[in-house]
Amino acid sequence: MREQGSAVAWVESPLQLLCAVEARHAGLIGPDTRVVTRGRLPGLRVTRAELDALELPAGLSIQAADQGMPRPGRRDAWVLGDAFSGRMQLTSLTAFPTRMVIVDDGLATIRLLELLTAGLATPLLRARAAAKPSRLVLGVAAGIRLRAAARAGRLTVFTALPVPAALADAVRGLGAELVTHDFAWLRSQPVVAHPRPRENTVVLGTSLVRNGLIHRDRYLSWLFALEGPLAYYPHRREDPGDLAAVRDHPGVTVYDAGAPVEMTLRDLRPGQRVLSLPSTAVTSLRVLLAARGVPVQTVEVPDDWWTPSASVSLRSHLQMFAHERASP
Missing domain, CATH: 3.40.50 (Rossmann fold)
Incomplete structure (x- = not known):
C-alpha cells in the first residue's frame, strides 16, 4: 500500500532513522513526513547531520524531540522502529493512525515478527526481558493491537533483513504487508563525509x-x-x-x-x-x-x-x- 497523506515517525537509533528515510523514498509513507529523533543521543545527532547534508526525499523533515514521543493523529501514518518500547506500546493502545509502518531495529525486527505470528496472547517483549506483571500485560495488549492492525490491512513491515520464507508467509497470513528494500535511497547518494579507510x-x-x-x-x-x-x-x-x-x-x-x-x-x-x-x-x-x-x-x-x-x-x-x- 502506498500513502499520500501525512506521517509521523519516532526513531531511537541511527538505523531506525536511516530506514525511516528509506521508507519515504520507497513511497510507503506520504510526502508530508515528520521524523522525530529521541532526545539528544550522540549517534542520532551525528546521523541526522549527515542526512541533512544529502538530498532527502521530498516532503521529509527530521527534528529532535522536544517533548518526548509525538502522538500520531487519526489521519497520520505512524512509523516505528522499536515495537518493544513500553512508551510505544502504551501509546498504541489509545492511538488510531491510518496505518502503522515498522522499520528495521536490528535483529529485534525478526523477533517481533516471530512473536506476532506466535499466537494471539503472545506478549511483545525483548529477548532477554524479565518482565513485571504490568509489563507482561502491556506486551500482550500491544501484540493484540498490532495483530488487529494487520488483519485490517493497516500494518506494514519495511525491512532490509532476509526474512525466512516460512516466517514471511506467516506475517502475510496475518494480513500484514511485508516489504523488503536494499537501501535504494542511500545507494543513490554521493559519499561525501567518509573517505574509505586505508586498511584492508x-x-x-x-x-x-x-x-x-x-x-x-x-x-x-x-x-x-x-x-x-x-x-x-x-x-x-x-x-x-x-x-x-x-x-x-x-x-x-x-x-x-x-x-x-x-x-x-x-x-x-x-x-x-x-x-x-x-x-x-x-x-x-x-x-x-x-x-x-x-x-x-x-x-x-x-x-x-x-x-x-x-x-x-x-x-x-x-x-x-x-x-x-x-x-x-
Whole structure:
C-alpha cells in the first residue's frame, strides 16, 4: 500500500532513522513526513547531520524531540522502529493512525515478527526481558493491537533483513504487508563525509561484550590476533574501557564515525573486507557492498565465548544470518 497523506515517525537509533528515510523514498509513507529523533543521543545527532547534508526525499523533515514521543493523529501514518518500547506500546493502545509502518531495529525486527505470528496472547517483549506483571500485560495488549492492525490491512513491515520464507508467509497470513528494500535511497547518494579507510581489513565493533553475552577476554584476544593493520568501527553501545584497550593496541586504528556503518563504509573497494560478530549490519553491508566485490564476513561465535547469560535460543537467534562466515 502506498500513502499520500501525512506521517509521523519516532526513531531511537541511527538505523531506525536511516530506514525511516528509506521508507519515504520507497513511497510507503506520504510526502508530508515528520521524523522525530529521541532526545539528544550522540549517534542520532551525528546521523541526522549527515542526512541533512544529502538530498532527502521530498516532503521529509527530521527534528529532535522536544517533548518526548509525538502522538500520531487519526489521519497520520505512524512509523516505528522499536515495537518493544513500553512508551510505544502504551501509546498504541489509545492511538488510531491510518496505518502503522515498522522499520528495521536490528535483529529485534525478526523477533517481533516471530512473536506476532506466535499466537494471539503472545506478549511483545525483548529477548532477554524479565518482565513485571504490568509489563507482561502491556506486551500482550500491544501484540493484540498490532495483530488487529494487520488483519485490517493497516500494518506494514519495511525491512532490509532476509526474512525466512516460512516466517514471511506467516506475517502475510496475518494480513500484514511485508516489504523488503536494499537501501535504494542511500545507494543513490554521493559519499561525501567518509573517505574509505586505508586498511584492508575492517572490523565492526560489537555490543555483545557490554551486554554480558560473550567474555571480554575471548573477544579481545581474537581481535588482537588478527593480522593487521585493522580499521575498527566501534558499536554505538561499546564499553568505553574496552574501546580504550582497542585504541591502544598496535596496528588497530579506531574510526569514531558515529553514523551507521551503512553510511560510513559503503565506499569500500575490492581488496578490502569486513569482519563482524553477528550483527544486523552484516546483512545491510552485504546489500550495499556486493556489487563492489567486497566480502562481508560473520565470525561465528565459539561456544567458549558465550557467558551463562546467553541462552541457546538467544545464541541461535543472534547467529541466524551468519552466512559467509569467517573463522575466529
